[in-house]
Structure formats: structure tokens, C-alpha cells
Amino acid sequence: MFGITLILAIREIQRHLLRSFLTTLGIVIGVAAVITMVTLGNGATAAVKKQISSLGSNILMVRPGQRMGPGSGGESPPPFKNADLDAIREQIAGARSVAGQAQAQATGVRNAQNWSTSINGTTNDYLDAQTWPLASGRRFTAAEEQAGKSVCIIGNTIVTNLFQGVDPVGQRFRIGDVSCTVIGVLSTRGQGGFGNDQDDVVIMPLKVVQRRFTGNRDLRSIMVAVDEAYDTKVVQQSLSGLMRERRNLTGAMPDNFNIFDTRQISDAVSGSTKVLTGLLGAVAAVSLIVGGIGIMNIMLVSVTERTREIGIRLAIGALANEVLLQFLVEAVVLSSLGGIIGVLLALVATASLAPVMGVEFLFDPFINLVAFGFSALIGVVFGYFPARRAAALNPIDALRHE
Amino acid sequence: MAEEPLISLRGITKLFGTGPAAFQALKGVDLDIMRGDFVAVMGPSGSGKSTTMNILGCLDVPTSGTFLFKGHHVETLDRDQRSLLRRRYLGFVFQGFNLLARTTALENVELPLIYRGTPKQERHELAMAALGKVGLAEWADHTPGELSGGQQQRVAIARALVTTPDVLLADEPTGNLDTERSIEIMELLTGLNRDSGITVLLVTHEAEMAAFARTVVHFRDGLVESIEQKPLAGGAAK
Ligand SMILES: Nc1ncnc2c1ncn2[C@@H]1O[C@H](COP(=O)(O)OP(=O)(O)O)[C@@H](O)[C@H]1O
Ligand SMILES: [Mg+2]
Numbered sequence: 001m002f003g004i005t006l007i008l009a010i011r012e013i014q015r016h017l018l019r020s021f022l023t024t025l026g027i028v029i030g031v032a033a034v035i036t037m038v039t040l041g042n043g044a045t046a047a048v049k050k051q052i053s054s055l056g057s058n059i060l061m062v063r064p065g066q067r068m069g070p071g072s073g074g075e076s077p078p079p080f081k082n083a084d085l086d087a088i089r090e091q092i093a094g095a096r097s098v099a100g101q102a103q104a105q106a107t108g109v110r111n112a113q114n115w116s117t118s119i120n121g122t123t124n125d126y127l128d129a130q131t132w133p134l135a136s137g138r139r140f141t142a143a144e145e146q147a148g149k150s151v152c153i154i155g156n157t158i159v160t161n162l163f164q165g166v167d168p169v170g171q172r173f174r175i176g177d178v179s180c181t182v183i184g185v186l187s188t189r190g191q192g193g194f195g196n197d198q199d200d201v202v203i204m205p206l207k208v209v210q211r212r213f214t215g216n217r218d219l220r221s222i223m224v225a226v227d228e229a230y231d232t233k234v235v236q237q238s239l240s241g242l243m244r245e246r247r248n249l250t251g252a253m254p255d256n257f258n259i260f261d262t263r264q265i266s267d268a269v270s271g272s273t274k275v276l277t278g279l280l281g282a283v284a285a286v287s288l289i290v291g292g293i294g295i296m297n298i299m300l301v302s303v304t305e306r307t308r309e310i311g312i313r314l315a316i317g318a319l320a321n322e323v324l325l326q327f328l329v330e331a332v333v334l335s336s337l338g339g340i341i342g343v344l345l346a347l348v349a350t351a352s353l354a355p356v357m358g359v360e361f362l363f364d365p366f367i368n369l370v371a372f373g374f375s376a377l378i379g380v381v382f383g384y385f386p387a388r389r390a391a392a393l394n395p396i397d398a399l400r401h402e
Numbered sequence: 403m404a405e406e407p408l409i410s411l412r413g414i415t416k417l418f419g420t421g422p423a424a425f426q427a428l429k430g431v432d433l434d435i436m437r438g439d440f441v442a443v444m445g446p447s448g449s450g451k452s453t454t455m456n457i458l459g460c461l462d463v464p465t466s467g468t469f470l471f472k473g474h475h476v477e478t479l480d481r482d483q484r485s486l487l488r489r490r491y492l493g494f495v496f497q498g499f500n501l502l503a504r505t506t507a508l509e510n511v512e513l514p515l516i517y518r519g520t521p522k523q524e525r526h527e528l529a530m531a532a533l534g535k536v537g538l539a540e541w542a543d544h545t546p547g548e549l550s551g552g553q554q555q556r557v558a559i560a561r562a563l564v565t566t567p568d569v570l571l572a573d574e575p576t577g578n579l580d581t582e583r584s585i586e587i588m589e590l591l592t593g594l595n596r597d598s599g600i601t602v603l604l605v606t607h608e609a610e611m612a613a614f615a616r617t618v619v620h621f622r623d624g625l626v627e628s629i630e631q632k633p634l635a636g637g638a639a640k
């Protein structure tokens with residue numbers, strides 16, 4: 001009985017190509033939309049995560065600052081000093097590298113070109129903390145760090161803007177009022193998690209920046225890379241304790257510094273892209289439902305049209321179940337076909353859109369299955385129930401149907 | 403010798419609708435049909451001819467009364483059993499042809515065999531033979547849209563006879579055809595009745611067509627008014 005029904009169903013599909021095509025189209029669009037949106041959303045989430053993890057996964061950023069609350073405000077919190085770095089290195093177990101940072105904005109000038117950029121005054125510890133290798137040249141020597149020699153390691157954006165066509169290593173250029181020698185070029189990192197250009201940076205020894213740019217011995221922030229073997233939370237706690245002690249905070253006095261865990265930032269950002277993916281998925285799900293309603297419409301109309309056909313089949317001796325099974329098979333074949341085409345279309349769309357949108361292409365079997373299953377379900381529900389109504393008629397009533 | 407009738411209706415009534423709007427189309431029809439007979443059902447429009455035919459063809463159910471087919475009660479059968487009865491013993495020819503659209507003549511004729519589970523090869527041969535009998539072997543690949551009314555009705559007859567049914571029911575099969583085509587159809591039905599022994603029940607309001615039959619049943623107001631039995635030596639004899 002099933003073989004017969006399959007033959008009949010496929011014959012009917014072939015005989016009504018336009019109707020079959022329209023039915024399938026609704027499914028194709030719905031399925032393709034859902035899969036494409038969700039896949040691209042997932043790709044975007046993954047891309048953001050990857051960019052954030054390029055910050056370094058286990059990094060604690062310590063900054064002076066006050067929590068909002070009673071008694072806050074008034075004088076600004078005291079900055080960190082170089083001595084804080086040594087204290088952390090000595091007393092905090094699990095601090096892999098500790099880098100102090102002083103920051104400044106300045107314009108770099110070379111020949112007729114100039115380029116406004118940010119200066120990061122720090123030590124080799126920063127490159128270690130970030131696990132940021134050099135593309136060429138070398139790192140600071142101990143002497144350069146100690147003496148605060150006017151040397152710099154530059155990011156790729158600086159190379160592009162000031163050193164077009166020449167090897168920058170060994171070249172001199174002026175930044176702010178300082179003339180410095182390029183000793184190294186950082187490997188390219190690209191866009192950061194917040195859309196910032198990570199390669200638009202000039203790294204100079206901390207002491208140079210303090211002396212020539214900020215004019216004080218303060219640290220804007222301290223970056224602590226946590227050893228993989230240690231729990232970041234625990235390290236954060238002992239770091240917090242140490243800083244409170246060094247800043248003479250006792251009892252209920254609030255912290256006048258903040259410690260950020262880059263992983264928390266990463267979680268927050270990827271959390272929000274997940275929300276975005278969910279939203280896109282919901283929009284796409286609506287389109288799948290709209291597609292489903294389209295199918296329902298076509299199926300309902302076609303069953304009305306086909307009530308006479310059902311009558312003829314019943315009159316010549318078909319059982320109601322045989323007629324129903326035929327309609328069911330037709331619906332399943334059409335919606336599965338639509339589902340398969342939709343999946344393939346989504347595959348092509350996501351694979352070609354992902355690079356354009358700068359997101360990763362991640363094939364998600366789950367969403368493909370869900371969308372496909374849903375399309376089949378729509379076909380079955382909307383193909384089967386109207387047909388069941390028709391097959392329940394007296395053959396003569398079905399035959400007389402206009 | 404009183405032979406057992408193939409079909410026997412006793413006190414068949416049919417009520418359409420309910421309540422005050424209800425309409426009694428049949429008011430107690432008694433009718434016996436003998437095996438191998440060629441019966442024409444005549445009567446004014448609205449007298450219940452089609453209603454009776456639909457009940458005889460198990461396409462509809464009577465409101466009350468008994469319906470015996472080969473001595474078995476039909477009025478107690480369920481939907482599927484009636485379907486199987488139609489599949490096994492009955493063939494239909496309708497006034498409106500009722501062929502599947504966009505479906506070739508051959509596929510239309512094959513359809514009853516498909517539901518019977520006849521193997522493909524045999525199905526094809528039987529369907530071609532049936533189309534040959536109605537003179538349409540060359541039109542096997544044409545869809546109803548490409549055939550004239552007379553040709554469509556012959557396809558419908560081929561579909562009805564392909565299973566060699568016991569009874570062929572035809573409700574005004576010539577109603578949509580001109581006289582010449584109508585006579586062709588009647589000759590076909592006569593031939594089937596004579597050569598294959600198929601019992602033919604025919605509804606018509608044209609005396610010219612009823613003349614082909616051996617028995618003529620007259621309906622009036624939902625009742626059998628009279629039955630005319632032609633002498634065996636009549637027009638249908640060899
Ligand atoms: N499905 C129906 N619903 C209501 N009335 C019907 C239905 N079918 C037939 N009738 C009525 O029953 C009567 C007999 O109809 P029918 O058997 O078709 O007559 P005819 O002898 O012309 O074939 C008519 O008055 C018709 O209006
Ligand atoms: Mg009628």
C-alpha cells in the first residue's frame with residue numbers, strides 16, 4: 001500500500017508543478033532564513049569571543065577608581081606607583097607577568113606624514129601578559145627599560161601610516177616632542193572586541209612615557225596575567241586584599257580601585273551577541289511561521305480543489321486512509337524537499353555572507369535539524385488535516401463538491 | 403424458476419437535511435435487479451433517480467430500508483467495507499465524466515487497478531485493453547483536457563470496465579453529449595452487457611437511450627412507479 005501511495009503522491013506532485021513549487025517555496029524561504037540568521041549570529045558571537053580572547057584570557061586589569069556609594073566622591077583616588085608592581089610580583093602567587101601602564105595620546109610624524117595614535121608606556125611584561133609576539137625587530141633591553149631610553153615598538157597601523165614601503169626597524173620618527181627609534185614591530189592583531197584597532201599603538205618604555213608625556217610617576221593601570229594553573233577568582237581576591245592593604249583601606253572602607261577580569265568582559269560581550277542571535281533567530285522564526293501559513297493556505301486551497309479528486313478516488317474504491325496517506329506523503333515529500341533546498345540555500349548564503357560580514361562560518365547541525373524538522377511538521381500538519389476533512393466526506397458529497 | 407436477484411432494495415428511504423428543512427428524496431423504494439440485466443431508470447427530474455443510483459453504488463447511505471447485494475446486507479457496512487465493495491464489484495460512469503485532470507487516459511484507467519494492487523505490467527496491459535475496447539488505444543497518452551466529451555466519457559467507461567465489475571452504474575452518461583456520441587456510448591454499454599455479462603444500471607431521461615435497455619424502471623416522487631420488462635427477443639437480443 002505504501003509503494004502505491006508513494007507513486008500516486010509523486011505523480012500528483014509532477015502534475016501540479018506550480019502548486020508544488022509554491023508550497024515548497026514557502027518552506028525554502030522560511031528554513032533558509034532561520035538557518036542563515038542563526039548561523040551568522042553564532043558566527044558573530046564566535047568572532048567577538050575570539051577578538052576578546054585576543055586580549056588575553058586570564059588577565060586582571062587593576063585601575064584606580066571608586067565604587068559609587070555613600071562617602072564616595074570628593075578627592076580622586078590615589079594612582080598606583082611603580083612600587084605596587086614589585087609588591088604584586090613578590091606577594092601574589094599566580095601572577096605570571098605584571099605590567100604597569102602609563103598612557104598618552106600623541107601625533108607621530110615622519111617625513112610629511114603624521115598620524116595621531118596612543119602611546120602605551122610599559123615594559124616587556126606587557127608583551128608577555130598579552131602573549132603578543134613581534135613581527136620583526138626586538139623587545140626592550142633591560143637597560144632601555146631602566147634608563148627610559150627613547151625607543152619604541154610599533155603596531156602595524158603605524159607602519160602603514162608612517163612607514164609605507166620601508167622597513168621601520170632602525171628608523172627614527174618623532175612622536176609628540178620625542179624622537180624615538182623603532183626597535184620592533186608588533187604582529188598584527190586586527191580589530192579588538194570593542195571595535196578598536198589594536199594595531200594602532202606605539203609601545204615605549206614606561207619611564208620614557210612617565211617622564212616625557214605624563215609628567216609624573218603614576219601608573220594608569222596594572223595588568224596582571226594569571227598563570228593557567230591558578231584560579232583567576234582566587235588571584236583576584238588576594239590581589240584585592242594586597243591593594244587594600246597598600247592603600248591603607250581598613251574595615252568597611254570601600255575600595256578605591258577596580259579589578260576587571262577580562263573573562264568577565266568577554267562573557268558580558270558574548271552574552272549580548274547571544275541575545276542578538278536569539279533576536280535574529282526569532283525574526284527568522286517568524287518568517288518560517290509566515291512561510292508555514294503560506295503553505296497552509298496553498299494546501300487548504302488545493303484540498304478544496306482536490307475534494308473532487310478525493311471523491312473520484314473514493315468512488316473507484318480507494319479507502320479513506322489510502323487517500324489520506326497519499327496526501328500525507330505529498331505533503332511530506334514537498335516540505336522535506338523544501339527543507340533540503342532551504343538547508344542547502346542557507347549553507348550557500350552563510351558560507352558566502354560570513355566572510356563579507358567578517359564573521360566566522362560555523363555550521364550548526366542543531367539549527368539545521370530544527371528548521372528542517374519544523375518544515376516537515378508544517379507540511380504534515382497543513383497537508384494532512386485539510387485532507388482528512390475531505391476524506392471524511394461521503395464519496396458522493398466529495399464528488400459533487402464545486 | 404425464481405432466480406435470486408443480484409441487488410434487492412426494500413423500503414429504501416432517503417432524507418436530506420434535518421428539522422423543518424428536511425427533504426425526503428426517497429419514500430420507500432422497492433427494486434430487484436437481476437444478474438446480467440440492462441436496466442434503464444427513467445423519471446422526471448427530482449424524482450430520486452440519482453439518489454437511488456448513489457445508494458446502489460454505495461456512494462451514499464439510505465436513511466432506512468434494506469439493501470441486499472448478492473444476498474448480503476449492505477446498509478450495515480462501514481465506510482471502508484463500502485469502499486472495498488465498490489473496488490471489487492462496482493464500476494461508475496458519471497454525467498460529468500469525473501476523470502482526474504492533467505492525468506493521461508491510461509493513468510486514469512489504471513487507477514482502479516492501482517487500488518486493487520494489480521502489478522504494473524498487468525495493470526498496463528489491462529488498461530490498454532480497456533482503452534482498446536472503447537476505441538481509444540491511440541489516445542492513451544492524452545489528458546482529459548485534450549479529449550472531446552465523447553472521448554472523455556469513453557475513457558470513463560474504460561476505467562469502469564477495466565476491473566470487469568459485476569455492476570456498472572451510469573448516471574446520465576450521455577447527458578453532456580450529442581445524439582451521435584450518445585448512441586456510440588449506448589452501443590458500448592450494450593456490448594459490455596452482452597459480451598461480458600456486466601449488469602448495467604443506467605439513468606436517462608431520453609427514451610432513445612432507454613430503448614437499449616431490457617428493463618425500464620420509472621420513478622416518480624421518490625418511489626418506483628412502474629417497471630417495464632421487454633421481451634427477451636427485444637432489441638438487446640443477439
Ligand atoms: N444532497 C442533497 N441535499 C438536499 N437535497 C437533495 C440532495 N440531493 C438530492 N436532493 C433532492 O432530492 C430530490 C431527488 O434528487 P435526485 O435523486 O438527484 O433526482 P433526479 O431524479 O433528478 O436524479 C431532489 O428534489 C433534490 O433536490
Ligand atoms: Mg439526477
